[in-house]
Amino acid sequence: xxxxxxxxxxxxxxxxxxxxxxxxxxxxxxxxxxxxxxxxxxxxxxxxxxxxxxxxxxxxxxxxxxxxxxxxxxxxxxxxxxxxxxxxxxxxxxxxxxxxxxxxxxxxxxxxxxxxxxxxxxxxxxxxxxxxxxxxxxxxxxxxxxxxxxxxxxxxxxxxxxxxxxxxxxxxxxxxxxxxxxxxxxxxxxxxxxxxxxxxxxxxxxxxxxxxxxxxxxxxxxxxxxxxxxxxxxxxxxxxxxxxxxxxxxxxxxxxxxxxxxxxxxxxxxxxxxxxxxxxxxxxxxxxxxxxxxxxxxxxxxxxxxxxxxxxxxxxxxxxxxxxxxxxxxxxxxxxxxxxxxxxxxxx
Amino acid sequence: xxxxxxxxxxxxxxxxxxxxxxxxxxxxxxxxxxxxxxxxxxxxxxxxxxxxxxxxxxxxxxxxxxxxxxxxxxxxxxxxxxxxxxxxxxxxxxxxxxxxxxxxxxxxxxxxxxxxxxxxxxxxxxxxxxxxxxxxxxxxxxxxxxxxxxxxxxxxxxxxxxxxxxxxxxxxxxxxxxxxxxxxxxxxxxxxxxxxxxxxxxxxxxxxxxxxxxxxxxxxxxxxxxxxxxxxxxxxxxxxxxxxxxxxxxxxxxxxxxxxxxxxxxxxxxxxxxxxxxxxxxxxxxxxxxxxxxxxxxxxxxx
Numbered sequence: 001x002x003x004x005x006x007x008x009x010x011x012x013x014x015x016x017x018x019x020x021x022x023x024x025x026x027x028x029x030x031x032x033x034x035x036x037x038x039x040x041x042x043x044x045x046x047x048x049x050x051x052x053x054x055x056x057x058x059x060x061x062x063x064x065x066x067x068x069x070x071x072x073x074x075x076x077x078x079x080x081x082x083x084x085x086x087x088x089x090x091x092x093x094x095x096x097x098x099x100x101x102x103x104x105x106x107x108x109x110x111x112x113x114x115x116x117x118x119x120x121x122x123x124x125x126x127x128x129x130x131x132x133x134x135x136x137x138x139x140x141x142x143x144x145x146x147x148x149x150x151x152x153x154x155x156x157x158x159x160x161x162x163x164x165x166x167x168x169x170x171x172x173x174x175x176x177x178x179x180x181x182x183x184x185x186x187x188x189x190x191x192x193x194x195x196x197x198x199x200x201x202x203x204x205x206x207x208x209x210x211x212x213x214x215x216x217x218x219x220x221x222x223x224x225x226x227x228x229x230x231x232x233x234x235x236x237x238x239x240x241x242x243x244x245x246x247x248x249x250x251x252x253x254x255x256x257x258x259x260x261x262x263x264x265x266x267x268x269x270x271x272x273x274x275x276x277x278x279x280x281x282x283x284x285x286x287x288x289x290x291x292x293x294x295x296x297x298x299x300x301x302x303x304x305x306x307x308x309x310x311x312x313x314x315x316x317x318x319x320x321x322x323x324x325x326x327x328x329x330x331x332x333x334x335x336x337x338x339x340x341x342x343x344x345x346x347x348x
Numbered sequence: 349x350x351x352x353x354x355x356x357x358x359x360x361x362x363x364x365x366x367x368x369x370x371x372x373x374x375x376x377x378x379x380x381x382x383x384x385x386x387x388x389x390x391x392x393x394x395x396x397x398x399x400x401x402x403x404x405x406x407x408x409x410x411x412x413x414x415x416x417x418x419x420x421x422x423x424x425x426x427x428x429x430x431x432x433x434x435x436x437x438x439x440x441x442x443x444x445x446x447x448x449x450x451x452x453x454x455x456x457x458x459x460x461x462x463x464x465x466x467x468x469x470x471x472x473x474x475x476x477x478x479x480x481x482x483x484x485x486x487x488x489x490x491x492x493x494x495x496x497x498x499x500x501x502x503x504x505x506x507x508x509x510x511x512x513x514x515x516x517x518x519x520x521x522x523x524x525x526x527x528x529x530x531x532x533x534x535x536x537x538x539x540x541x542x543x544x545x546x547x548x549x550x551x552x553x554x555x556x557x558x559x560x561x562x563x564x565x566x567x568x569x570x571x572x573x574x575x576x577x578x579x580x581x582x583x584x585x586x587x588x589x590x591x592x593x594x595x596x597x598x599x600x601x602x603x604x605x606x607x608x609x610x611x612x613x614x615x616x617x618x619x620x621x622x623x624x625x626x627x628x629x630x631x632x633x634x635x636x637x638x639x640x641x642x643x644x645x646x647x648x649x650x651x
Contacts, residue, residue: 031452035459083439133632138386138439139578140631142571143624154617275450278443315458317563320451324390327444328426333436 013285016335020283021297024326031321032314041312046319049307050300056307058185062257064299065194066091068291069249070277072201073242075286077137079205080238081218086126086141087246088274089148093118094250095263095270096152099160099169102176102255111176111255112193112248119247120240122148127239131232137239145274149267156263168262178256190256195292197245202288204241214238249273276302279323282330298323352483357599359485363557364595365588366494367392370549371573372580372587373501374542380505380582381538382518384645385427387442388546389570390449395419395550396565397453400469401460403555409475412555413490413548420547421540428539432532435647446570454563467561475556490552497545498588505584514538518641521648531648546570568624575627579634582641593630597623 029039050060070087077084094115101114126144129135156169178189205211216224217234225231253270254261263270280298284290301323305316329335371388378385395416403412423445430436454465461467477486505511516524517534525531549569554561572594580587601622604610 035455037459083443085443129628129632135628135632136578139571139575140628142568143575143628146568146624147621150617150621154615157617158615275447279447282440282443315455317451317455317458321448321455324444324448324451327447328430328441331430331436331440331444333430333434338434 012336013290017283017285017290017294017330019335019339020326020329020332023329024322027325028318028322032318037312037314042308042314042318045308045311046301046304048304050304054182055185056303058182058187059303060296060300061191062186062188062299063302064295065191065256066249066253066273067277067280067298068194068198068295069245069252070274071280071284071291071295072198072277072288073246073249073274074278074281075284075288075291076201076205076214076238076242076245078281078286079218080214080234081221082130082235082238083138084123084126084141084239084242085138085274085278086123086144086239087242087249087277088272089141089145090119090122090243090246091250091253091270091274092148092152092263092267093122094247095254096155096160096169096250097247098251098254099172099263100155102172103160103170106173106175108176108178108189108255111172112251115247115249115251116244117247119243119245119250121243122247123239123243124236127236130239131235152263153267156267162262165262167265168260170262172255172261176255177261178252180258186257188252188256188258190252193248193252194295197248198288198292201241201245205288210237246274246277249277276323279327282327352485353603355481356483356485357596357603359487360599360602361592361596362491363486363488364598365591366488366490366552366557366595367549367569368573368576368594369494369498369588369591370552371546371570372576372591373498373584374545374549375574375577376580376582376584376587377501377505377514377545378538378542379577379644380518380641381514381535382521382641382643382646382648383428383431383535383539383542384438385431385442385539385542386439386571386574387423387427387445387449388573389566389568390442390445390447391420391423391543391546392550392553392566392570393446393449393453394423395547396554397456397561399547399551400467400473400554400561403473403551404470407472409473409555412473413475413551416547416549416551416555417544418547420543420545420550423547424540424543427543428536431647432535432539435649438645438647449566450563453561453565457561457563465563469554469559469561471559473555474559488552488556490556495588498584501584515641517648518643521643525648525650531650535648546573549573572623572627575631578640579630581634581639590630594623594627597626 032039032042050056073087097114097118098111102111126137126140129140130137160169162168162170181187213229214234216229217231221231280294284294301319305319308314309316398419399412399416402415403409427441430441431438457467478489480486513529513534517531521531553565576587576590579590601619604619605616
């Protein structure tokens with residue numbers, strides 16, 4: 001009985017996310033058609049490139065790993081009443097920290113811990129500004145993203161550059177790389193790390209006292225305060241845990257992605273995961289388990305994008321257009337009710 | 349620093365002031381009416397792209413500015429319907445719009461002009477400056493227009509019945525409703541004005557100031573404008589001054605990068621963070637005494 005109710009509670013948000021995805025795909029098709037491309041050809045290659053072979057599926061899962069982690073950053077924020085969009089800059093720092101630390105400690109655990117730790121540290125300034133100065137986190141985290149971009153660019157170009165390859169930083173030494181799960185693909189232990197992190201966050205948020213405090217602060221800050229929960233402490237923990245997962249995303253990205261195992265010029269290979277994670281989180285309804293599914297969906301979009309560009313000649317940025325539309329559709333309140341009403345009117 | 353440098357820094361600051369000022373003045377009007385929109389970055393992106401496209405089709409930069417305003421208006425309708433009429437969350441659609449903006453413009457540059465990441469706007473589609481000197485310093489007609497917009501916005505908000513109603517629906521929609529003011533209509537109108545102004549700002553980036561469309565053309569200005577709005581205490585005239593201040597630091601960073609002695613000492617990337625660091629410091633320092641409109645970001649449902 002209890003389980004049945006719980007499942008019913010999940011059915012509506014899941015249906016609304018699916019509907020939002022369909023709307024994104026449909027409007028995306030219209031944009032393709034208006035831009036002179038064949039939507040059928042584009043979508044055919046999108047699916048073929050991501051889901052119809054072992055390599056494609058491996059690529060999809062590999063792409064999903066950092067997205068799941070950055071989505072969790074946003075989700076923890078949202079669950080605690082914060083719009084933390086600082087995952088983007090934290091990913092750069094996580095990746096850089098992993099590269100720096102593994103130059104000295106040639107061990108994958110050291111690299112992942114470096115990402116985790118720098119993520120927590122880089123989240124603190126925004127947390128302090130929010131809690132003690134009331135600076136809205138949307139503004140501060142965006143500013144910190146830009147600051148991170150320039151600081152990590154400087155480290156990449158001027159300090160930890162690769163003397164043998166001017167287009168990238170020093171690579172992660174072989175002994176500190178995350179082992180591959182499927183040979184000759186990009187699917188590495190980074191994916192396992194992401195899934196385990198999602199599960200740990202789920203347990204912390206729903207089955208510990210800290211998680212209860214965080215969620216109560218988000219749902220009803222005043223009631224939380226009456227109940228003896230310190231909202232400042234909750235906000236700081238929310239930023240710090242979120243920073244850890246985003247830092248981990250960056251570390252996993254350079255430690256688990258062949259062939260370069262480095263940050264490439266202009267931070268090109270670590271750019272955008274934080275922003276995409278916001279979309280993943282919203283489609284996954286800010287729930288760690290929903291995020292795993294949404295992350296794999298977004299992973300498939302980006303894995304298939306290359307095939308779409310190669311064979312249907314559609315610029316791969318098209319995927320971002322679809323993702324943006326999906327998010328706006330997710331933001332429509334009562335999407336399902338709205339659709340139901342529209343159709344009923346049509347019948348009458 | 350000699351006289352020409354001072355002039356170039358001043359003119360550069362005025363040029364950089366325009367997009368931030370227009371966007372934050374719009375944001376002030378929208379939030380005074382109680383609607384938060386964090387999607388200005390996306391509107392700037394779209395307007396920069398379509399502004400350049402329209403300007404080139406017409407061979408006239410002003411058509412681009414109007415086109416930008418129109419594109420902004422369309423996104424205003426979207427945001428207004430979602431937040432004012434459907435009572436949705438004010439922040440999430442903005443996040444979606446920002447992501448959409450970055451994706452769509454990168455896609456659009458490739459799909460429409462066939463180049464990757466960047467497109468130069470031909471000079472016949474750019475707005476000609478009011479004044480120009482031999483060193484390449486210039487003054488855009490958009491500078492006096494922006495100053496006028498700030499003064500008009502201030503006057504309308506604080507000295508006219510229309511402005512009073514805008515402020516009333518953001519401060520106390522229940523009382524406004526009781527007085528017979530159509531809360532939803534005033535909120536919606538404020539969102540439209542704000543989005544159209546951001547659209548003008550976006551088109552200004554491509555058809556006037558920068559003369560190019562790039563896939564990161566907004567470069568965080570939509571968010572700096574929001575920070576500047578907070579800094580201004582939701583006042584259009586102070587927002588104009590704040591935008592000039594941010595414009596100054598933006599240019600000061602370029603000035604330092606071009607100064608061989610300073611550039612040799614401090615890495616340019618550090619200097620490039622300056623506008624963002626200053627934004628943070630200013631907002632952190634000012635926030636204690638800034639008070640947003642009481643119903644800012646809260647949907648109003650009639651009982």
